[in-house]
Amino acid sequence: MDKLRENEDKIIQSNNKLRSVNEELKTYDYAVAHDLKNPISVIRSYISLIEEENPEHFKAHKYLDRIKRSSDDAMQIIWELLDFSSSKQHMNGSELADLDQVTDNCVRMLESEMHVKNVLLNRQYNLAKLRISKFVLQQILSNLISNAIKYCPPERQPIIEISSYQTQNADYIEIKDNGAGIVKSKIAHIFDLHSRFHKQTLIAKGDGIGLFNVKNLVEKNGGNITVTSQENIGTQIKIEFIRHVEIEGHHENSTIS
CATH class of the missing domain: 1.10.287 (Helix Hairpins)
Incomplete structure (x- = not known):
């Protein structure tokens, strides 16, 4: 006792x-x-x-x-x-974020590197709004878009596809790129604190906290994040949230060149 x-x-x-x-x-x-x-x-x-x-x-x-x-x-x-x-409002689902608006903010913030690398960004938002803080969603997307640009081979035009959709039980955002990809054995570690990509497909210790922060923000908002990747083909990141949304159909493509 x-x-x-x-x-x-x-x-x-x-x-x-x-x-x-x-x-x-x-x-x-x-x-x-x-x-x-x-x-x-x-x-x-x-x-x-x-x-x-x-x-x-x-x-x-x-x-x-x-x-x-x-x-x-x-x-x-x-x-x-x-x-x-x-404030706790960013973690209680009280705000409705417009995916187009948030993506536009991300594009403006990353305008310089998108222009230099001639990035093609395609959007297909079958689910236009998510019940999540705009600030949180912007941090998530800007980190993922920036990584997709950064780890694309220099001889290749970066193509990034962002989509959103809804199933019976959950809402999803997917980000696909045509970058260098990740070694299969390293995928489980990409969200570790102080881990970063190095020499395209390797992961090395460094000061990077972006992906760690992305995972943290997703999970604190009741979601989860998964990664699939093929070396020299690209990476797909899927984010799943519990269902608290308003549905609006939307399709749009945009490019910075």
């Missing part, structure tokens, strides 16, 4: 420690996001000064406009992250 009480006390202590660590991480995330606002605000201020001092320099204005849009996107992410850190 004493042993049982001792084990129960250890479990309670462990749970308390986990709660404490989790709160510290939330505070840290909030602090980092808050501190990032200042340097981005400085960047935007200098852009405005350069524009004022060079009103007729068309080419400079073209690039400055892109920098400004990128800084605006970064600032928007920071504001949403601050909101995310201080």
